[in-house]
Amino acid sequence: MTFRLRAARTSDLEHLYEMAKLTGGGFTNLPPDRAALTAKLERAAEAFANKGEELVDEQFVLVLENLQTKRIAGTCQLMTMVGQQWPFYSYRLNTLTQYSQELDRTVRAELLSLVTDLEGSSEVGGLFLHPNERAGGLGLLLARSRYLFVAMHRKRFADRILAELRGIIDERGGSPFWDGVAGRFFGMSFAEADYFNAINGNQFIADLMPKHPVYVAMLDDEAKKVIGMPHPSGRAAMRMLENEGFHYEGYVDIFDGGPSMVARTDDVKSVREAxxxxxxxxxxxxxxxxxxxxxxxxxxxxxxxxxxxxxxxxxxxxxxxxxxxxxxxxxxxxxxxx
Missing domain, CATH: 2.40.40.20 (Barwin-like endoglucanases)
Known part of the structure; x- marks a missing residue:
């Protein structure tokens, strides 16, 4: 059985929609919504049709095709320049150190600060492989073929590249991180906020999210322990990213607390060695x-x-x-x- 990755077409909509229904939440790049997926495919078609070499805000969608059956078994995406249509928010985990001379005591507090540090980066994301095809290295083919695409169209991508990994989602489809942090301010469940973000973008975060840093010590234990942790299904993807030269630098997703991995584009192994x-x-x-x-x-x-x-x-x-x-x-x- 032979598979190949190719550029997505608008005719792939139903295949993508059926896969989107299997993602299980926290997967904003592949929402189970035909209108949103249609818009994504139309935007990708515009990007594929642009023959220029300039770096602009574009999105490419690729699909994994079974050449015998012509069925779509997986998909992945590349964003050339995030944070252009609306801000690209992350939490940055950092440490504040304070010293009291009277007590002769040093206190270190971890903070989550809302930042847009990664704005302007390229992003690889939206990788999903049908559960029936998770063997034979097809996930690796999906992941690493994206870097060949970058190498082949290098001028269309930024000098920094990131990958967001889905965070911990519980058996109810909820997010301990969302419940412990943003959910306290929005009056929305994680599923509601995640779906709204996938369809409408995250401007509502800018409108409603407190701009002051969040002290990690004030979060409940369930929220604390998932900060920067990938979903169990994403652990292999995190290892693949690390093998490519990506690093976790304290950036986490504002919804589920999953890690954002960052690299210099020219340092990514599959770009450098292509x-x-x-x-x-x-x-x-x-x-x-x-x-x-x-x-x-x-x-x-x-x-x-x-x-x-x-x-x-x-x-x-x-x-x-x-x-x-x-x-x-x-x-x-x-x-x-x-």
Missing amino acids: IAGKVVDTDLQEGERAILATGRLDSFRACYGARAVDDEGGVAIDSASADALDVSTGDTVWSVAR
Whole structure:
């Protein structure tokens, strides 16, 4: 069974909608709402149609397609410049140290401060793989193909890149972090706020959220212990991000407290190590396992395959990959070692 990643089309709407219903909350980039998903696909179509090289506020949507059945098994997204349509809020966890000479005592207090430090960064997000396909490294293909897309269209992305990981959601679909922090001010459940944010954006946070720092010591224990913790289903994704060179720098999501991972774009392993070469052979029998990609913007496609790079930079690939990518001798293929 062969899978390839490709640019999303408006005709993928129903597949994305069915997957969105499986996310389980806290997944604002893939809301189970046809109108919101349609708007997302239309915005992506505009981004794919833009042939310029300038860095502007755009969103790309990619889908993982089963080439035998033509069904969509997963999706991921890339945002080129966050915080342009409305502020990109995060909490920043930092420490305030105070000393009393009379008591000869030093007190350190952890604070959550509402910030827009990450505004202007690019973002990789919206990664979801259908539960029936969570094997065979397809999650890794979804995740790392995004970085090949960035490398292939480098001028369209910022010098800093981030990834938000979903925080802890309880069995009722609630968020201990939301209940302990923002929920006290909004009179909305986590599910209500999460859905409203996915559909309408987070301007309501700017309107209603207190601007003063929150002392962590004043939160209940359930909220404290989930700050910066990924959802159990996101632990593998956090390890993958760390392997790519992303770091947790104290930024957490304002809704569920999940960690925001940050990296310099050119330092991301799969961006830094991506190479481009002309295809010299499409019948390679044995070679290094790699992620292969070709095409520009709306013709982008990627898959797993085998490669062998010669001294002149030419690339030999296996026949199955050549078929999946629809490339032949002389075409350009980008790749990174698996």
